[in-house]
Every structure is written in C-alpha cells, then in structure tokens.
Amino acid sequence: MTATPRPRSEEAERAELARLLPAAAAPDLSPSRHLLLKEHLMDTVTEQHTPAPARRRRSLALKVALPALVAAGLAAVTLAANSGPGGQPATAGGARPGTISTVAYTLESTADDQVTLTVLEYAKTVDVEQLQRDLDRLGVPSRVYAGDPGCRAPEPNYPDNGGTPLEGAADTPANRVARDGWDMETAHNKTVLTVRPKAIRAGQQLFINFPLARTSPANSFRNLHAGLMTLPAPACMAGEEFVNPLASLYPTPGH
Amino acid sequence: METSIRARIRAGDAAAYGQLFEEHAQAVHRHALRMTGEWAVAEDVVSLTFLEAWRLRAKVEPEGESLRPWLLGIATNVIRNTRRAARRHQKALAKLPPRESLPDIAVELTGRIADAEQLAAAKAALERLRPAEREVFALCVWEGLDHAAVAEALGKPVGTVRSRLSRARARLRELTERELAAARKARSAERDLQRGRAYGQVPGDRTFAVRPSKETIR
Numbered sequence: 001m002t003a004t005p006r007p008r009s010e011e012a013e014r015a016e017l018a019r020l021l022p023a024a025a026a027p028d029l030s031p032s033r034h035l036l037l038k039e040h041l042m043d044t045v046t047e048q049h050t051p052a053p054a055r056r057r058r059s060l061a062l063k064v065a066l067p068a069l070v071a072a073g074l075a076a077v078t079l080a081a082n083s084g085p086g087g088q089p090a091t092a093g094g095a096r097p098g099t100i101s102t103v104a105y106t107l108e109s110t111a112d113d114q115v116t117l118t119v120l121e122y123a124k125t126v127d128v129e130q131l132q133r134d135l136d137r138l139g140v141p142s143r144v145y146a147g148d149p150g151c152r153a154p155e156p157n158y159p160d161n162g163g164t165p166l167e168g169a170a171d172t173p174a175n176r177v178a179r180d181g182w183d184m185e186t187a188h189n190k191t192v193l194t195v196r197p198k199a200i201r202a203g204q205q206l207f208i209n210f211p212l213a214r215t216s217p218a219n220s221f222r223n224l225h226a227g228l229m230t231l232p233a234p235a236c237m238a239g240e241e242f243v244n245p246l247a248s249l250y251p252t253p254g255h
Numbered sequence: 256m257e258t259s260i261r262a263r264i265r266a267g268d269a270a271a272y273g274q275l276f277e278e279h280a281q282a283v284h285r286h287a288l289r290m291t292g293e294w295a296v297a298e299d300v301v302s303l304t305f306l307e308a309w310r311l312r313a314k315v316e317p318e319g320e321s322l323r324p325w326l327l328g329i330a331t332n333v334i335r336n337t338r339r340a341a342r343r344h345q346k347a348l349a350k351l352p353p354r355e356s357l358p359d360i361a362v363e364l365t366g367r368i369a370d371a372e373q374l375a376a377a378k379a380a381l382e383r384l385r386p387a388e389r390e391v392f393a394l395c396v397w398e399g400l401d402h403a404a405v406a407e408a409l410g411k412p413v414g415t416v417r418s419r420l421s422r423a424r425a426r427l428r429e430l431t432e433r434e435l436a437a438a439r440k441a442r443s444a445e446r447d448l449q450r451g452r453a454y455g456q457v458p459g460d461r462t463f464a465v466r467p468s469k470e471t472i473r
Contacts, residue, residue, distance in 0.1 A: 223338075
C-alpha cells in the first residue's frame with residue numbers, strides 16, 4: 001500500500017470492494033414465478049386504476065402502520081386539532097388552539113381548524129386515557145384504544161365517505177384531509193395524523209388503536225392504526241404481538 | 256426510450272408498468288435476495304416494490320435514464336420496513352398467489368441448496384457492515400450502480416454515498432487484516448508445536464518451507 005492513496009476510479013474501488021466480500025450468488029426468479037407475480041401485479045394495478053381511486057386510498061390509509069423502525073430512533077407524529085377562529089364550543093377549560101406535549105407525542109390544534117398528532121417517539125408507553133382526554137378537549141370526536149389481544153368485539157364499519165375521487169386535485173395530505181376529514185402520513189421517520197373535526201360526519205368517529213399497548217407497552221406507538229369508523233364504536237380493538245420484522249436482517253440496531 | 260417510459264409511467268399507463276416489471280423485476284429480486292437472504296421474503300419485496308412504484312408513480316422524474324435506481328431505492332425502503340409496506344398493500348398482498356412449495360425436481364433442489372449456502376455466506380459477511388453501508392455496498396458493488404445512481408436510489412447526496420463506501424471499505428479491510436493475522440498466528444503456533452516435537456528432517460516440514468507465503472485477500 002502506498003502512503004498517500006491516490007484518487008481512484010469508481011471502477012477500481014468497486015473491484016476492490018467486491019474482493020473484500022464473497023460474491024453473492026443471486027439466482028433469478030424462476031420464469032413461472034416471474035409470470036405469476038407479474039400477472040398478479042397487473043391485475044392489482046388495473047383494478048386500482050379503473051373503478052374507484054377513492055376506495056383505494058381509503059384502504060391504504062385505514063391502517064397506516066408506524067414503521068417498526070430498526071434503529072429505534074426518534075420520529076415525530078403530530079396530531080393537529082382544529083378549532084377555528086370561531087372555535088368549537090369550549091368544554092371545561094376552553095378548547096382554544098393550543099399544544100399538548102408529552103414525551104412521546106405532540107397534540108396540536110392549528111388555526112385552520114385542524115388538529116395534528118405528532119408522535120415523537122415510537123418506543124414509548126402510551127397513556128391511552130390521557131390521549132383520549134386531550135382529544136376530547138380539542139373537540140375531536142374520537143375513541144382511543146389500547147389493543148386487546150383477546151378482543152372479541154366485531155370490527156367496526158369503516159365508512160367510505162362518498163368515495164369522491166380527488167377531481168383534478170393532487171393526492172396530497174392536505175387535499176385528503178379536506179375531502180375525508182383526516183389523514184395519516186408517514187414520511188422521513190415522522191408520522192403525522194391530521195384531523196379536521198368539523199369534517200367528521202355525524203355518526204362517525206375517529207379511532208386510534210395502539211395494538212401493542214398491552215402486549216409490548218414499550219413499543220406502544222409502533223403499528224398505530226387510525227381511521228374513521230361508524231358508530232356504535234366497538235368496546236375494544238384487536239391487539240398484536242410485537243415482532244421486529246427485520247430482527248434477522250439487522251440484529252443489532254444501535255450504531 | 257427511457258424518457259418516454261417515464262412519461263408513460265407517470266401517466267399511469269399499465270402497459271408501461273408491465274414493461275417496467277419485465278425489465279427490472281429480476282434486479283429487484285436479486286437485490287432483495289442478497290439483502291435478506293431469504294427466498295420468500297425476496298418475492299414479497301418484489302411485489303411490494305412494484306406496488307409502491309405504482310403508488311408513487313407520480314413522483315417519477317420526467318427526465319432521466321433507467322428507472323432501475325429508482326426501483327432499487329424503493330426496494331431498499333421496502334426491505335428496511337417490510338411490515339409497513341405490507342400493511343399499506345394489505346389487500347393486494349392477500350390476493351398474492353401462494354408461495355411455491357418445495358421445488359419438486361431434485362436437480363433444482365440441489366441447485367438451490369448451493370445457492371442458499373452462498374447467499375448465507377454473503378449475508379453473514381454483509382452483516383459486518385452497518386445498515387447504511389450495507390445498502391450502499393449492495394447497490395454499488397453487487398448491482399453495479401455508479402455513485403450517482405446509488406445516490407439517486409437512496410435519495411442521498413453523492414458525497415454521502417462515497418463516504419459510506421469508503422467506510423465500508425475501511426471496515427472490511429480491517430476485518431480481513433484481523434482475520435489474516437489470526438490465521439497467521441494459528442499457523443505459526445502449529446508450526447512451533449511441530450518443531451518442538453520433531454528433530455531432524457520430518458516429512459511434514461517441507462511443505463511449509465515450500466508453500467507460498469503470499470497472503471491473498473478473500
């Protein structure tokens with residue numbers, strides 16, 4: 001080795017790196033498998049494409065799972081609650097726009113009639129009752145559940161609010177909130193649940209379920225589900241066991 | 256040609272999507288297989304990657320060359336977070352054709368066992384790297400993407416890709432050196448042992464003297 005390494009070409013670098021690790025054989029997908037997967041995808045795509053874009057969106061959004069992040073790094077979810085300039089009728093203490101912060105999440109009501117819940121950390125325990133009180137205070141018709149693995153109540157109905165496609169409008173969180181009254185988006189390790197309480201119809205409620213709240217309290221905010229449901233609300237929602245999906249791939253998260 | 260396929264994908268042209276699958280499904284599968292080391296997971300990653308690609312089609316840049324870096328970038332995210340992607344496409348996955356049971360032809364079976372061993376070895380080796388370095392390594396070295404394409408796939412600046420690669424190189428070199436040193440030590444210990452026991456010319460001695468001493472990097 002020379003004392004001062006000269007700048008090397010990408011090619012040379014790649015060749016050296018390739019020598020440092022054994023070659024990875026990666027056999028192809030068999031032709032029959034390839035065809036099967038392709039057919040299935042094409043079916044899905046054409047099906048999604050033609051009839052009801054709105055329904056598709058709903059199914060995507062209904063159960064948005066917070067990423068079970070490998071590095072249990074921080075992530076922020078903001079739930080912004082709206083109480084407009086006129087405001088919702090104040091309950092005790094008044095539902096003025098404000099910010100409620102706990103270690104794990106921030107609940108915020110913004111001036112434009114929206115409430116935002118931002119989860120700051122997934123690997124935290126959740127105080128379901130506290131969150132429920134906070135949401136109530138911000139005027140969000142909602143029900144918060146700690147997932148119960150033994151839950152036998154039937155799943156509620158998930159309304160499909162008319163299914164109007166976003167005519168001409170871009171499929172952005174803001175437009176979806178305008179149409180549906182809520183949206184949940186995860187981007188860059190940050191999950192934001194946005195609700196417009198006024199847009200939630202009578203007989204419907206926002207639900208937030210923490211399926212791991214009882215089985216793995218330390219991971220409560222992972223796999224959070226949220227959406228709209230038609231009343232009556234079920235007494236409980238299903239819980240899950242926490243499985244790190246990539247435990248075998250990334251055995252030691254910290255670095 | 257690629258510009259037009261980009262435009263068609265953006266417009267939601269299913270035929271163009273089919274073409275995209277034809278051209279890149281194998282590459283996505285290969286990458287997934289190397290990163291996860293598991294057949295079943297790799298197939299799911301292929302499905303999820305293309306479902307995600309369809310969902311995100313509006314985000315395709317109108318100009319550019321091959322869409323492979325974009326797809327491999329999606330695949331990388333899917334591998335990082337398979338569960339989340341699976342939830343997003345729950346309905347579609349539920350309709351996925353059942354997985355292949357064990358291959359029935361003996362020849363194929365033995366072929367797969369050999370492949371599986373090699374894959375396991377590569378994956379074990381890859382695990383010496385940090386996750387961020389693994390991704391860059393697999394994309395650059397095994398998939399043959401250049402730095403700019405890797406940067407595009409991962410949505411990171413080229414400088415980041417370069418520094419991750421050089422960190423990966425330094426780390427692998429260090430590990431290799433350490434292993435070589437350990438092997439050398441073990442060998443000389445063995446030699447001392449032999450010398451201690453034997454006097455004069457011993458049959459086994461000569462091979463050591465003659466054996467080339469040059470170390471090769473695996």
